[in-house]
Amino acid sequence: APAKKNNADVLRPTGPVTITADRAEWSKTGVMVYTGNVSLVSEKMKMNGNRLELTQFPESQYTAKITGDQAHLEHAGEPTEKGEPTPTVTADASTLLYDSRTSVVDVIGNAKMTRGKDEVTGSNIRYNVAERRIQATGGDAGQVKIVIQPPPDKKLQLQKAAESKAAEIKAPESTTPDAKPAVSKPAENTP
């Protein structure tokens, strides 16, 4: 029976990968170097930078090392089982190192990751693409910093919705075309 796929295998991006660049150098060692306006686009993930070293392995696996002033990654969110959208994950650093065999991106050097409004910064961050999990460790440059935006307060949301509805109901009375514009008479000699 075929080997049972583990969770990472099931979630790993398997579609075609397209790389565009100004130039490319292929060498017999198997390493391919792309330079100038480099972009790597796979199913749901996109990485950009100035230089990309791509090393290929059997079974279409590969590692992609992208460097740049700031190499950039975007991983589009996927709707949950209930169909709710999940936010895009982004990463910026001087080096992004993606390994398709482990489905992990190492975000190295002046690293910053965001998920929606949440933000993590540190010297090294690791992002598991398949499982969308972020792991960050402090380093010489100091501790990891994380800012997590509080989830929206449901009660507050309902209250705001009610208020805006009430405002809508009141508004049509005063703006129906037939009604005379309400003119407020100047008060006569009232103190």
Added chain:
Amino acid sequence: MRRLLLLAVALAISVALWMGVQSFDRASEPQAQDESGPRPQYALRDAEWTRLGADGKTQFHITAATIDYYENKSAVIGRMSMDGLGGDKGAWALTSPAGEVPANQERILMKKPVVITGKSNKGGAPMMLYTDELWVDSKRKEIYTSAPLRMTYGEQQATATGMRADWAGENLNLLHDVKVTYVPRS
């Protein structure tokens, strides 16, 4: 006296005849030039051309339907295939319907459609490149083009403009507008 006169006239006629024949001979020597342009020094059909380097090793090997080789070291080649670039381990096999060696140059221009097969692949499908023209340069030991090209290599498909590779197949550079798609086997 009359016999002497007859003898002089006969002598004059034979001298005239002799000079005529000489000039006629000179006229019949093969002209290097005629209406359709210079004529090849060697006109070869179903030919094989092996070029050796100063070290006596094979530089390249061509088989062609026609090779016309001229005195100014230019050549016109018809339906050619080429391999052995830099010796038996040469990485490339090339085919083209027409080739041309410019006068006094150590390179060959192969014309479209040019098909390049990279033999350096370990057992897998070979690298294949398709372009409209290709220079094969004996001096630089390179093949190169500035034309657009298309390439397939295993699961990869690429397009680019301009390419340069060494004869041994150690390095291949795609020079502009590179787009590579890896289509993983599902």
